[in-house]
Amino acid sequence: MWSSLQKKEARAYALSLRKNKDKHLLENYLVEEIIKSDVLAKYNHIGIYYPIGDEMSVLRLLSYYPGKSFYLPITKDNLSFIEYKLNDELYDGPFHTKEPKGHIIDRDLIECFIIPCVAISKDNKRLGYGKGYYDKYLAGYKGLKIGVSYKEALLDIEMESFDLSLDLVFVGWSYGKCSSSYGWKRNKNGIWKK
Template sequence: MDKQHLRKWYEQKRNELSPGDVDSLSIAIVRQFSLLSLSGIKYLHLFYPMVGKHEFNSLLLVKKIREQYPGISLVLPKSDLKKYTLRHILWLEETPLSMNAWGITEPEQGEEISPGLIDMVIIPLLAFDREGNRLGYGKGFYDRFLSECKPGIIKAGVSFFPPEESIEAEDHDIPLDLCITPDKIWSFGKH
């Protein structure tokens, strides 16, 4: 199946999930995340779940990190919708957030963090395969961002569904190091 059809297929699969399904699958992913070692992680980049997209509820993970790992600083992206690029803002509890034109909740302002300082990034995706290739929303925001990061950054996807056998990768696509699903942490390559 080509990327366009695969994207539609997974958007439909996610849309069929009830709010209760999304909550229970998100809780299971946070449980799996607890099995990861976060030693050496100073800056953790994650995303705010989009309303109506049935995404992983990363706010559950935010709560856990803030309670159990106070030494980890959270970073949230701010999108440039014309250039398809991201800026990275330190996400404090008091950071003002608002929704952009695409329905993405992001910081209004705050301290900008260089991509080179980020140790781990939680990447939104629609699907992934057994080699760590991922299928996003198709605009390339995260490939551009990841190309600016330091070598060794941990690139972690989150998915409600198990992997596809194979997703066609293009030269600019940057694969995951791991993907966290409700029942397993899939590792690719170095991790």
Template sequence: MKDELRYKYKIKRKYFQHSRREVADGAISDNVVALFGDKNTFLIYYSFGSEADTKKLIDRLISLGKRVFLPRVEGKNMVAAEYVADGLKKSALGVCEPRGQAYEGQIDVIICPLLAVNSRGYRLGYGGGYYDRYLKNSTAVKAGIGYDFQLTDEFEEDGWDEPLDILITERGIYRFGN
């Protein structure tokens, strides 16, 4: 069931009209900055493919004096390392990851990728469980960013899934009771 939904939402996202996507990405970025302007440290995925774009958001947060970290997979786990523009490498999964030292300090906001999210705040990810394992022990605000069409109740969460606190889309902010 989840594999079929992953495929469905990858296709929906892939065919989201380019001109609308650019406007949506700008609105998502505006919503993130408006909501989290008082926060200082962010763990943000580095977008690829048809994911909601984070590259301009990362630059914007840095220009506002925020510290930005990117995730890096190490074995079955994920760590955060500080973003340095020329310090990225492609992982075996094709994702750009930071080369730097793993960061052990406080993260204020974690911004997660998603294929879909349900009304209880559980995200449908790519199936590796890296974010769920990372989120489980974090006290940071757990936010997902995506497009409004990715909010759905087509799936139930599993026992190991970790919920988001907030979903930020081009149309606004959805808060979950977690």
């Protein structure tokens, strides 16, 4: 259900909804939906994230796609990405994150990003935790931007022009291509459509 909210209210609302979720079950569905969609098949360099708090993890994708290169963010003053392989050691980063060590890769060498979202607006914009790291890092990025969140976090939120627009959304149980019109509905197959 869509409801009209300011960003601060939407963030608090969406985060509160996560508390009562079976995160592990939903992240299994999320990863299965990403794999079934075959959206990652043509990409060899994929930016992902290390889950914090109640975010759903997509790290299992590394096992499913062993021939692809995956990159995790590191957070200093700005966001950067470093290649991560299964079983690489991770170190404590800010905001309770885990970060790899290594060489920072040029953003435009990464063909696709899977991005955690606190909520997603009706005009396909990502609501994060409020620091703007992804908004700044991916400003002007031409590759595929995939948002992931819980389906209840698809909300009518007043967003701003600098907020990150998404190309595709996965919400644990289903996914749909983003468009700029209102009215997402989940069909009988569990896919979000207009």
